[in-house]
Amino acid sequence: MINFGFPQDIKLPDDVQFVPYQKGLREGVDIAVIFDETIANPNGPDLAFLRYEPGAYVPGHVHMGFETVLVLNGDYIENGQVFTAGNFIVRAPGTCHSMASKGGCTILASRYIPVKQLTEGWVDEGKNINSDYEAHA
Structure with missing residues (x-):
């Protein structure tokens, strides 16, 4: 992890269209x-802004690339x-993680190959333990 030391949160322009x-x-x-x-090539890369509402959660998955x-702003939580x-x-191929945000956040994310979805649950050192994340207990 590199910390660029932003002096404040980055706010996106109002015309960025989220769905x-x-x-x-x-x-x-x-x-x-x-x-x-990935539309033209299932193993192709992508780049997107992702906005997490407070309490949002993404189940565990493995990155193939x-x-x-x-x-950009807020609290972004990976594996606790x-x-x-x-x-x-930067996550290497084979990285397994789940993500969440307690207060909400915005990130800029790029994947070089789509992910393989795992079972639901918070990933912590290879174990699914939902109870450790209060918003989704």
Whole structure:
């Protein structure tokens, strides 16, 4: 993780168009796609802004390729670790994680190959333990 040390949260322009993202699986998460090559190639990359409402949660999944995340504002939680504005995260292929936000956040995320979805649950060192995340107990 690299911390760019933003002096304040980054606010996106009002004209960025968000839509619900994977309803039923990623409740409380909206997406604004910048580009998505998976339409032409199922193993292609994508880049998007993701906005998490307070209490939003994403079940565990495995990344088949690299993923990068830049936290623009709020609290972004991966496997129980809290990241804030200016944190830049790089995940290697094979990384397994779940994500959440207690107070809401916006991130810029890029995946180089789509993910493989796992069972529901908060991922912590390879174990699903829902009870550790209060908003989704």
